[in-house]
Every structure is written in structure tokens, then in C-alpha cells.
Amino acid sequence: MRAAIVNQLGQAPRPGERPDPAERPGHTLVRVTAAALNPVDLHIASGGHPAGAPAVPYVPGIEAAGTVVSGGRFAPGARVRVAVPGGFVDGTLAELVSVPDEACLPLPDGLDDDLAAAVGVVGVSALLALREEAGLRPGESVLVLGATGALGQAVVQLARALGADPVVAAGRNPDRLKALGDAADFTLLLEDGPSALDPASLAEAVAEVGGAVDVVVDLLWGPHARLAQAALRPAGRWVNLAQSAGASAELDAAALRHRHLRLSGFSATALPADRIATAYAELAALAASGALHPSLSVHPLADIEHAWTAQAASPGAKLILRP
Numbered sequence: 625m626r627a628a629i630v631n632q633l634g635q636a637p638r639p640g641e642r643p644d645p646a647e648r649p650g651h652t653l654v655r656v657t658a659a660a661l662n663p664v665d666l667h668i669a670s671g672g673h674p675a676g677a678p679a680v681p682y683v684p685g686i687e688a689a690g691t692v693v694s695g696g697r698f699a700p701g702a703r704v705r706v707a708v709p710g711g712f713v714d715g716t717l718a719e720l721v722s723v724p725d726e727a728c729l730p731l732p733d734g735l736d737d738d739l740a741a742a743v744g745v746v747g748v749s750a751l752l753a754l755r756e757e758a759g760l761r762p763g764e765s766v767l768v769l770g771a772t773g774a775l776g777q778a779v780v781q782l783a784r785a786l787g788a789d790p791v792v793a794a795g796r797n798p799d800r801l802k803a804l805g806d807a808a809d810f811t812l813l814l815e816d817g818p819s820a821l822d823p824a825s826l827a828e829a830v831a832e833v834g835g836a837v838d839v840v841v842d843l844l845w846g847p848h849a850r851l852a853q854a855a856l857r858p859a860g861r862w863v864n865l866a867q868s869a870g871a872s873a874e875l876d877a878a879a880l881r882h883r884h885l886r887l888s889g890f891s892a893t894a895l896p897a898d899r900i901a902t903a904y905a906e907l908a909a910l911a912a913s914g915a916l917h918p919s920l921s922v923h924p925l926a927d928i929e930h931a932w933t934a935q936a937a938s939p940g941a942k943l944i945l946r947p
């Protein structure tokens with residue numbers, strides 16, 4: 625089969641040929657129609673992921689849409705979304721992939737394969753972080769720190785779909801903030817430099833976007849943690865999903881205590897299959913209805929090296945590869 629193959633850790637995959645996956649009990653063989661790229665694919669292929677390194681050569685990719693060839697709970701030809709738990713075995717950037725039966729989920733009519741592939745990883749994290757981790761209720765306000773990437777767009781759009789009001793989107797790229805459109809009530813351009821982070825400037829920024837918020841969903845960490853603390857109301861909830869702006873941050877213990885702030889982290893990596901299945905069914909319906917509409921950038925699988933480089937540089941869209 626044709627596949628994108630990592631021959632050496634730390635190098636981009638190249639198009640090539642791999643043996644077809646064997647049929648195995650407990651696994652479903654799927655013909656991939658659209659595979660999504662995720663930052664974790666690059667992290668795993670770098671060899672530096674804390675969970676370990678894959679044996680090379682291997683095929684990266686942890687999610688896709690496709691049609692069932694054989695095995696599992698679905699008839700051949702059924703349209704499914706697949707996930708590759710862990711991401712350390714041959715994955716979805718190929719014509720065929722073999723996945724555990726429970727990682728194969730039905731797709732509704734009205735949801736095309738590119739979109740079906742795009743909304744899984746980011747959508748499940750965004751939905752569960754907002755509703756379960758932050759306990760967001762309709763009418764509460766949300767600030768999304770780092771709103772312009774694939775995950776940030778999903779958080780903004782799902783906050784809107786869950787009834788958040790207002791939704792505030794913050795990021796460093798003004799064009800990408802603008803492209804979020806109606807999903808955000810306010811946008812906040814994050815400036816570089818220490819003066820942007822002094823208490824008066826932070827207070828001014830918070831006032832500009834409608835005042836303090838109930839929930840911060842934080843994809844940035846680093847220096848922007850100061851904004852999260854300044855922006856939260858008493859008893860506000862702050863959920864960290866990523867650290868795109870830095871691995872460490874300054875926390876104001878007095879603010880945490882006296883304003884009863886709740887800080888937690890959330891990762892969808894180790895979620896049980898049934899929670900992913902329930903969340904994905906909901907996301908698929910939201911995507912089919914147009915409520916969840918990530919920007920997509922679609923390429924043939926043969927362009928994998930170009931797509932890989934684009935993902936490393938923050939593409940502003942979910943990259944989809946079609947075998």
C-alpha cells in the first residue's frame with residue numbers, strides 16, 4: 625500500500641510503499657479516505673515523546689475517516705472514523721489501517737470524510753474540557769487563550785454551541801482571530817513584551833473584552849498565564865490543555881486562594897474508548913449541522929513532507945491528507 629513512512633526519528637515522513645496490514649482478531653481493517661495531522665504525530669515521530677519512541681520504519685497518524693474492508697462490528701463498505709490508540713504503531717497516513725474494533729466509530733450521513741477526520745482529536749478534547757473539566761453552563765463566559773489553531777478553533781466554536789456568553793478569543797495573529805467570525809463575541813490580540821503583561825495592561829485588556837470571565841481554556845501557558853489569572857472571576861475555572869507559549873508559568877498564590885480559582889489540566893490521551901465514542905457521536909452531529917466548522921487544508925498523501933513542515937509551523941487549519 626502507499627503510505628507516509630518515517631524511516632528515521634526526527635525526520636519528516638516520505639511517501640513510499642508498506643506491506644498491507646494483516647487481518648487480526650479484535651481489529652478492523654479500514655481503507656483510509658482522509659487522515660488528519662496532529663501536533664502529537666510530529667512529537668511521536670521526533671522520538672522525544674515522554675511515552676517512548678516508535679520502532680522505525682513506521683507510518684504516523686492517529687485519526688482518519690474511511691470505509692471498512694473487513695473485521696469488526698461494521699459491514700464492509702460502512703463509513704467510519706478510526707483512531708490509533710497511542711500512536712506508536714502503523715497509523716492512518718496510509719491507504720489501509722488496522723485499528724482495535726472499539727476505536728472504529730460510525731459516521732452519520734451529511735458529514736463528509738475530511739470533516740469527519742478533522743473534528744475527532746481536537747473536538748473530543750475541546751468538548752470534554754469545556755463541559756466536564758470546566759463544568760461550563762449555558763450563559764457563562766469563556767476566554768480561549770490561543771484560539772487560532774485547530775484545537776483553539778474547536779474550543780471557541782464548541783463554547784458557542786454549549787451556550788457560553790460571551791465567548792472571548794485571544795491569540796497573537798490578528799487575521800486568524802478575525803477569521804473566527806461570529807463564533808467569538810470579542811477578540812483579544814496578545815502582544816509580546818513585558819509591558820503587555822503588567823497588571824494595569826492586563827486589567828485594561830480584560831475590560832476591553834467585556835470584563836472577567838467564568839472559564840479560561842488555556843492552550844498557551846507561559847507568560848499568558850498572567851492574563852488567565854487576571855481575567856477570571858472569583859470561583860472561576862481555568863483549564864490547561866497545552867503549552868504553546870511556554871512550559872512554565874508564574875502563579876499568584878494569593879489570587880488563587882483569595883479568589884477561590886480552580887486550576888486543572890486536561891488531556892484526552894488516556895480516555896476510555898466509550899467516552900470517546902459518546903463524545904465523537906455528539907461532535908459528528910455538531911459538525912454535520914455546521915456548528916463545528918474547523919478550517920481545513922486538504923492535500924494528497926504524496927504531499928506529506930510539505931504538510932508535515934506546515935504543521936510544525938502552525939498552519940492555522942486542520943491539515944487533511946487523502947491517500
Ligand SMILES: NC(=O)c1ccc[n+]([C@@H]2O[C@H](COP(=O)([O-])OP(=O)(O)OC[C@H]3O[C@@H](n4cnc5c(N)ncnc54)[C@H](OP(=O)(O)O)[C@@H]3O)[C@@H](O)[C@H]2O)c1
Nearest residue numbers: 663749772773774775776797865866868869890891892938
Ligand atoms: N490536552 C489535549 O487533550 C490536547 C488535544 C489536542 C491537542 N493538544 C495540544 O494543543 C496544542 C495545539 O494543537 P493544535 O492542533 O491546535 O495545533 P495548531 O493547529 O498547530 O495550533 C497551534 C496554536 O498555538 C499557537 N501558538 C504557537 N506558538 C505560540 C506562541 N509562542 N505564542 C502564542 N501562541 C502560539 C498558534 O498561534 P498562531 O495561529 O498565531 O500560529 C496556534 O493557535 C498542541 O500542543 C497539541 O499537542 C492538546
